[in-house]
Amino acid sequence: MAENTNIHENYKRKKNKEEMKQQVITFALMIVFTLIAFGMVMADLSKLFVIPVLLVLAAVQVGFQLYYFMHMSHKGHEMPALMIYSGAFVAFMTVLTLSVLIWW
Amino acid sequence: MSTAVAQKKGFGAFIWDYLTTVDHKKIAHLYLVAGGLFFLVGGLEALLIRIQLIKPDNDFVSAGFYNELLTMHGTTMIFLAAMPLIFAIMNAVVPLQIGARDVAFPFLNSLGFWLFLFGGLILNCGWFLGGAPDAGWTAYAPLSTVSPGHGVDFYVLGLQISGAGTLIGGINFLVTIINMRAPGMTYMRMPLFTWTALVTSTLILFAFPALTVGLFLLMFDRLFGSGFFNASMGGNSVIWEHLFWIFGHPEVYILILPAFGVFSDVLSTFSKKRLFGYTAMVFATTLIGFLGFMVWAHHMFATGLGPAANSIFAIATMAIAVPTGIKIFNWLFTLWGGTITINSAMLWALGFIPSFTIGGTTGVMLAAAAADYQYHDTYFVVAHFHYVIVGGVVFGLFAAMHYWWPKMFGKVLNETLGQITFWTFFTGFHLTFFIQHFLGLMGMPRRYWTFLPGQHLETGNLVSSIGAFLMAIGAIVFVINVIYTSVKAPKVSGDPWDGRTLEWSIPSPPPHYNFKQTPLVRGLDPLWIEKMEGRKGITPAEPLDDIHMPNPSILPFIMSLGLFIAGFGFIYQVDNLSYLWLVILGMGITLGCMLTRSVKDDLGHHIHKEDLEKEGAEQ
Numbered sequence: 001m002a003e004n005t006n007i008h009e010n011y012k013r014k015k016n017k018e019e020m021k022q023q024v025i026t027f028a029l030m031i032v033f034t035l036i037a038f039g040m041v042m043a044d045l046s047k048l049f050v051i052p053v054l055l056v057l058a059a060v061q062v063g064f065q066l067y068y069f070m071h072m073s074h075k076g077h078e079m080p081a082l083m084i085y086s087g088a089f090v091a092f093m094t095v096l097t098l099s100v101l102i103w104w
Numbered sequence: 105m106s107t108a109v110a111q112k113k114g115f116g117a118f119i120w121d122y123l124t125t126v127d128h129k130k131i132a133h134l135y136l137v138a139g140g141l142f143f144l145v146g147g148l149e150a151l152l153i154r155i156q157l158i159k160p161d162n163d164f165v166s167a168g169f170y171n172e173l174l175t176m177h178g179t180t181m182i183f184l185a186a187m188p189l190i191f192a193i194m195n196a197v198v199p200l201q202i203g204a205r206d207v208a209f210p211f212l213n214s215l216g217f218w219l220f221l222f223g224g225l226i227l228n229c230g231w232f233l234g235g236a237p238d239a240g241w242t243a244y245a246p247l248s249t250v251s252p253g254h255g256v257d258f259y260v261l262g263l264q265i266s267g268a269g270t271l272i273g274g275i276n277f278l279v280t281i282i283n284m285r286a287p288g289m290t291y292m293r294m295p296l297f298t299w300t301a302l303v304t305s306t307l308i309l310f311a312f313p314a315l316t317v318g319l320f321l322l323m324f325d326r327l328f329g330s331g332f333f334n335a336s337m338g339g340n341s342v343i344w345e346h347l348f349w350i351f352g353h354p355e356v357y358i359l360i361l362p363a364f365g366v367f368s369d370v371l372s373t374f375s376k377k378r379l380f381g382y383t384a385m386v387f388a389t390t391l392i393g394f395l396g397f398m399v400w401a402h403h404m405f406a407t408g409l410g411p412a413a414n415s416i417f418a419i420a421t422m423a424i425a426v427p428t429g430i431k432i433f434n435w436l437f438t439l440w441g442g443t444i445t446i447n448s449a450m451l452w453a454l455g456f457i458p459s460f461t462i463g464g465t466t467g468v469m470l471a472a473a474a475a476d477y478q479y480h481d482t483y484f485v486v487a488h489f490h491y492v493i494v495g496g497v498v499f500g501l502f503a504a505m506h507y508w509w510p511k512m513f514g515k516v517l518n519e520t521l522g523q524i525t526f527w528t529f530f531t532g533f534h535l536t537f538f539i540q541h542f543l544g545l546m547g548m549p550r551r552y553w554t555f556l557p558g559q560h561l562e563t564g565n566l567v568s569s570i571g572a573f574l575m576a577i578g579a580i581v582f583v584i585n586v587i588y589t590s591v592k593a594p595k596v597s598g599d600p601w602d603g604r605t606l607e608w609s610i611p612s613p614p615p616h617y618n619f620k621q622t623p624l625v626r627g628l629d630p631l632w633i634e635k636m637e638g639r640k641g642i643t644p645a646e647p648l649d650d651i652h653m654p655n656p657s658i659l660p661f662i663m664s665l666g667l668f669i670a671g672f673g674f675i676y677q678v679d680n681l682s683y684l685w686l687v688i689l690g691m692g693i694t695l696g697c698m699l700t701r702s703v704k705d706d707l708g709h710h711i712h713k714e715d716l717e718k719e720g721a722e723q
Binding site: 079083086087090093094097098100101102 | 278282306309310314340342343346350397398401409413
């Protein structure tokens with residue numbers, strides 16, 4: 001019994017350590033991304049290049065935020081994930097159609 | 105304990121009880137009464153429309169009043185009758201079907217109801233304050249932005265407030281179904297009505313924001329001089345059409361899916377069979393919900409989107425016939441080989457299948473974009489959507505009321521009167537709307553207040569009007585049935601239909617904590633499983649213990665009243681800026697209530713184990 005608890009404790013500690021590591025890495029990455037974003041705008045690169053890259057960086061940061069800081073990767077978060085993706089899909093479809101069908 | 109309180113209560117206490125209730129079963133009663141009243145009002149408007157069209161060149165009502173009638177008929181029936189009645193059934197049934205003691209957010213549940221009611225009242229105030237909305241239930245810009253008077257303002261503010269209530273209700277049911285299922289109730293063991301309630305709530309969550317945004321833009325155009333839909337100021341009126349239908353198309357699935365769920369439960373109970381193809385039914389439900397978001401532009405084929413967009417939306421629309429077809433066949437196979445009992449609830453379900461199939465068929469016809477240029481804005485469209493909404497949603501609501509009435513009120517609705525209702529309403533419905541297909545094909549446009557003699561439209565319109573009166577008789581017989589039942593009918597047991605799902609395992613009407621002990625669900629149709637194994641009730645999942653229940657609160661009522669007052673302020677500040685005081689007063693009341701709710705802890709109360717044991721001994 002005592003041994004069991006010990007194994008469990010060990011596992012939890014290891015997992016927490018792992019997660020902490022991931023959080024620090026993503027945090028660092030997010031800072032780097034932000035610096036890149038500001039750098040690109042300040043460097044006066046072509047808009048055609050900067051805007052898509054900014055959007056990609058933003059999307060990745062949202063992913064980091066959701067999965068590493070808001071625990072969407074953990075068990076029991078399938079339903080919120082499904083809802084977020086469906087909502088994003090509906091919003092995307094709406095914006096896409098409105099921009100394609102109206103602002104010609 | 106609860107019975108002792110009930111005996112002492114006077115009329116005032118009874119009213120206060122309902123004003124402050126957060127119990128999902130009582131909120132179901134509120135939705136039922138309010139939705140039922142609005143249904144009668146909408147029906148009266150329909151009758152006036154049909155009297156006006158009973159003969160050519162009629163002048164029973166004026167053209168302007170006719171516009172108000174048709175606008176308010178559509179708006180009332182969709183937003184103030186069908187939606188709340190769906191919510192009534194969902195409130196009454198869903199927590200019981202998943203083995204929960206209440207919804208996830210009881211306070212929000214009450215707030216959702218009062219917002220809907222006050223929104224509906226604002227909408228109908230137009231009748232007495234210089235003209236109701238008159239731009240059609242779709243309120244297309246620029247007609248709605250230039251419509252004189254305050255009619256359309258009542259539409260905008262009324263729908264905005266009641267829409268907020270619906271959104272709150274939808275989120276509440278989403279969280280309830282996801283988080284509050286009893287032990288063992290996996291997703292694939294949920295009764296189909298609960299499944300459809302879940303998908304409907306998801307659709308509400310995603311579709312209503314589009315309406316909210318659209319209404320805000322319209323409100324700013326009308327009340328604050330912006331030009332979102334005004335081409336001369338750089339706006340674009342087609343944006344309204346898109347926003348309205350991005351909401352509006354999912355809205356019709358929001359209405360029909362719970363009706364599908366009702367029929368699935370009713371057909372399986374009265375055929376004494378497990379629902380045929382349960383997994384396929386769940387799949388079809390979610391698929392309809394998913395596809396429902398990709399078809400809105402089929403309402404706009406004649407707007408001029410171009411052949412590419414029209415083709416895409418036409419094909420997406422036709423695709424919906426596939427999951428719907430799956431459902432129709434599964435219902436038929438559920439009946440096949442079953443031990444069928446035919447009573448009022450079952451009659452509505454059986455009447456629904458052919459009626460809705462006709463509506464679905466004309467739906468596919470309308471989806472063919474090229475052919476739609478011919479059908480667009482004719483009575484063919486009117487016939488189509490009444491076939492799906494009356495033949496689907498209203499039949500579903502009648503079936504649900506006959507089926508769950510004993511659960512809600514402890515009494516079975518009178519069978520003879522129920523059958524009279526069905527046959528008059530069913531006959532009247534087909535008389536009214538079947539002929540309208542042909543009126544439409546003959547070229548009669550919708551929304552016109554009169555038609556000319558000598559164009560072969562007389563007979564069709566006369567038949568249609570006669571049918572409308574039959575439907576009215578059916579509805580009146582139903583009201584008589586409700587009164588008769590509540591006075592005369594004897595109390596029945598908790599399980600009058602030999603039911604299959606959890607709600608039939610508890611007394612009727614249920615005690616306010618629903619389940620004394622949370623049930624243990626061991627499969628699909630949990631009560632049936634227990635019956636087949638020779639047990640009387642559901643196996644409990646926990647020992648008898650104290651039950652935690654939420655406290656009643658008057659705040660939702662006052663909060664909604666605040667928005668009601670502010671709504672009038674917004675409408676009338678156009679005429680006189682001093683009406684802004686009403687806005688400040690109303691918003692102050694609402695925000696004050698929100699602050700009170702936030703800072704005051706309300707931890708609910710406990711029903712003690714000893715009291716529960718005592719009640720058990722009395723039964």
